[in-house]
Amino acid sequence: MDNSCRPIGVFDSGLGGLTTVNELRKILPCEDIVYLGDTARVPYGTKSRETVLRYAAQDFDFFKQFDVKFTIAACGTVSSVMALDGGFGELCTGVIIPAVEAACRATKNKKIGVIATGASIRSGSYGRLIRQLTPDAEVFSQACPMFVPLVENGYTARGCVPAEFFAREYLEPLKRGGVDTLILGCTHYPLLSDIISDVMGGGVTLISSGAEAAKYAKRLLTEKKILNPGTAHGTLRLFCTDSPELFRENAEHFIDIGGAKVERCGLGN
Amino acid sequence: MDNSCRPIGVFDSGLGGLTTVNELRKILPCEDIVYLGDTARVPYGTKSRETVLRYAAQDFDFFKQFDVKFTIAACGTVSSVMALDGGFGELCTGVIIPAVEAACRATKNKKIGVIATGASIRSGSYGRLIRQLTPDAEVFSQACPMFVPLVENGYTARGCVPAEFFAREYLEPLKRGGVDTLILGCTHYPLLSDIISDVMGGGVTLISSGAEAAKYAKRLLTEKKILNPGTAHGTLRLFCTDSPELFRENAEHFIDIGGAKVERCGLGN
Numbered sequence: 001m002d003n004s005c006r007p008i009g010v011f012d013s014g015l016g017g018l019t020t021v022n023e024l025r026k027i028l029p030c031e032d033i034v035y036l037g038d039t040a041r042v043p044y045g046t047k048s049r050e051t052v053l054r055y056a057a058q059d060f061d062f063f064k065q066f067d068v069k070f071t072i073a074a075c076g077t078v079s080s081v082m083a084l085d086g087g088f089g090e091l092c093t094g095v096i097i098p099a100v101e102a103a104c105r106a107t108k109n110k111k112i113g114v115i116a117t118g119a120s121i122r123s124g125s126y127g128r129l130i131r132q133l134t135p136d137a138e139v140f141s142q143a144c145p146m147f148v149p150l151v152e153n154g155y156t157a158r159g160c161v162p163a164e165f166f167a168r169e170y171l172e173p174l175k176r177g178g179v180d181t182l183i184l185g186c187t188h189y190p191l192l193s194d195i196i197s198d199v200m201g202g203g204v205t206l207i208s209s210g211a212e213a214a215k216y217a218k219r220l221l222t223e224k225k226i227l228n229p230g231t232a233h234g235t236l237r238l239f240c241t242d243s244p245e246l247f248r249e250n251a252e253h254f255i256d257i258g259g260a261k262v263e264r265c266g267l268g269n
Numbered sequence: 270m271d272n273s274c275r276p277i278g279v280f281d282s283g284l285g286g287l288t289t290v291n292e293l294r295k296i297l298p299c300e301d302i303v304y305l306g307d308t309a310r311v312p313y314g315t316k317s318r319e320t321v322l323r324y325a326a327q328d329f330d331f332f333k334q335f336d337v338k339f340t341i342a343a344c345g346t347v348s349s350v351m352a353l354d355g356g357f358g359e360l361c362t363g364v365i366i367p368a369v370e371a372a373c374r375a376t377k378n379k380k381i382g383v384i385a386t387g388a389s390i391r392s393g394s395y396g397r398l399i400r401q402l403t404p405d406a407e408v409f410s411q412a413c414p415m416f417v418p419l420v421e422n423g424y425t426a427r428g429c430v431p432a433e434f435f436a437r438e439y440l441e442p443l444k445r446g447g448v449d450t451l452i453l454g455c456t457h458y459p460l461l462s463d464i465i466s467d468v469m470g471g472g473v474t475l476i477s478s479g480a481e482a483a484k485y486a487k488r489l490l491t492e493k494k495i496l497n498p499g500t501a502h503g504t505l506r507l508f509c510t511d512s513p514e515l516f517r518e519n520a521e522h523f524i525d526i527g528g529a530k531v532e533r534c535g536l537g538n
Contacts, residue, residue, distance in 0.1 A: 039316070040310070040316060040320050041309070041310050042315070046311070046421075047308070047309060047511050047512075047515075048511050048512030048514075048515050049512075050512070051309050051510075051511045051512070145418065145421075145422050146418055146419075146422060146424075146431070148418075149414065149415055149418040150415075152315075152414075153414050153415060155415075161430065161431070161434045162415070162430070162431035162434045162435065165430045165431050165434075166431065241320075242316050242317050242320045243316075243317030243318075243319070243320070245317075246315075246316075246317055
């Protein structure tokens with residue numbers, strides 16, 4: 001197959017990566033996308049480094065059958081753990097490096113906040129990568145373990161008491177630290193951006209890791225001259241490792257999947 | 270080995286089953302216990318019936334090497350899904366049937382509430398089993414998906430705003446329904462019993478599914494004359510499928526594991 005017509009692969013432990021698919025479809029509407037959510041083993045963010053690396057290797061392998069031209073690990077946990085383990089090849093990316101680059105461009109006072117899952121924060125990747133680009137940056141990291149369950153259960157709107165409680169609990173130390181840029185290091189978090197922005201205040205730039213990964217994909221495919229030349233809307237194939245019905249039901253919090261078929265694959269059995 | 274000296278196996282998707290281990294050690298202090306937490310794939314409660322059954326079969330198989338005399342599936346999700354799938358053999362139990370029996374004995378007005386994970390509630394097991402014992406019982410079921418993350422992150426004390434918010438959100442319909450007995454159908458929930466009890470009021474009997482399973486084990490081992498005849502404290506061996514360090518760290522919310530060794534087993538890889 002002509003390189004440019006091959007699909008883009010996107011995976012996440014669950015459904016959060018669908019926010020990255022949304023961003024991709026906005027800026028690269030003609031690309032075909034294959035999505036994998038490892039819903040039988042979600043979440044990755046509470047698990048150890050070794051377990052996350054093993055699952056990620058299986059997720060990447062899954063896309064070989066589709067001959068993808070580019071792969072996005074749209075999982076903050078995989079991205080941050082892999083960033084310390086040799087990083088990514090040329091034709092794939094996680095969500096962390098594009099986000100770190102965007103944050104280092106955006107910050108004026110060099111105080112950068114990072115919120116992510118426990119595994120991402122424990123990995124130490126963000127701090128290390130930020131200081132590679134901006135050696136004198138001050139990094140404020142905060143694990144937000146309650147954000148994923150809040151999003152997955154639909155508690156994301158302004159006025160939601162527990163969502164606002166946890167946002168204050170997690171974010172006020174970063175606000176007091178004076179960060180002017182905040183990386184949302186988990187693809188679930190953009191759904192909480194209203195509440196996050198209310199706590200942080202309007203002067204703080206929020207960097208969505210999934211959106212930055214989508215922009216990175218566009219730049220790289222443009223540079224390599226392998227953008228899909230078609231003019232029709234690209235297709236979307238969705239795979240999960242647990243029940244497709246449950247996937248379809250829960251996906252509604254994240255994306256309008258329309259008529260896209262949801263298929264089960266055998267990973268993680 | 271003499272039947273009576275063989276250990277008891279207890280498993281859960283994660284750490285919640287340690288509350289059942291606590292109960293076992295209180296009422297059967299001389300028994301040796303082997304615990305398995307499938308922390309690489311936790312939680313089960315958000316997953317489909319087929320996936321839960323497959324994981325449960327692997328968990329039961331794990332105990333064969335220890336020649337256990339009795340096994341407790343201390344996982345509300347496994348218990349409720351298996352209860353509709355042929356049930357348990359004679360020398361094992363889930364946490365649901367003992368809890369249902371206790372609730373049917375305790376209720377005066379035959380209005381019984383059940384709170385559990387999404388998968389447990391979707392299985393319909395509780396309603397079906399309660400009506401087998403008490404055909405005219407009225408059953409009020411409620412999935413409480415935020416309770417497990419609250420417990421796992423230590424948000425369980427009276428006065429904790431989000432814990433009280435979700436307790437009211439989930440439990441007020443049951444209270445309005447007039448239940449006089451409430452089954453805590455997930456082994457994490459006893460850690461929230463203060464807050465649950467505050468919402469439900471003192472007149473409502475809380476049935477802890479893990480404690481009832483421990484009592485059931487004692488009755489059955491007594492009846493079969495295979496109680497451990499020793500007088501020394503039994504041993505505790507702990508296994509998990511993800512990082513032992515992470516297990517030890519998080520286990521502190523649930524149990525004093527003291528010097529017990531935590532080992533990793535290869536399940537779920």
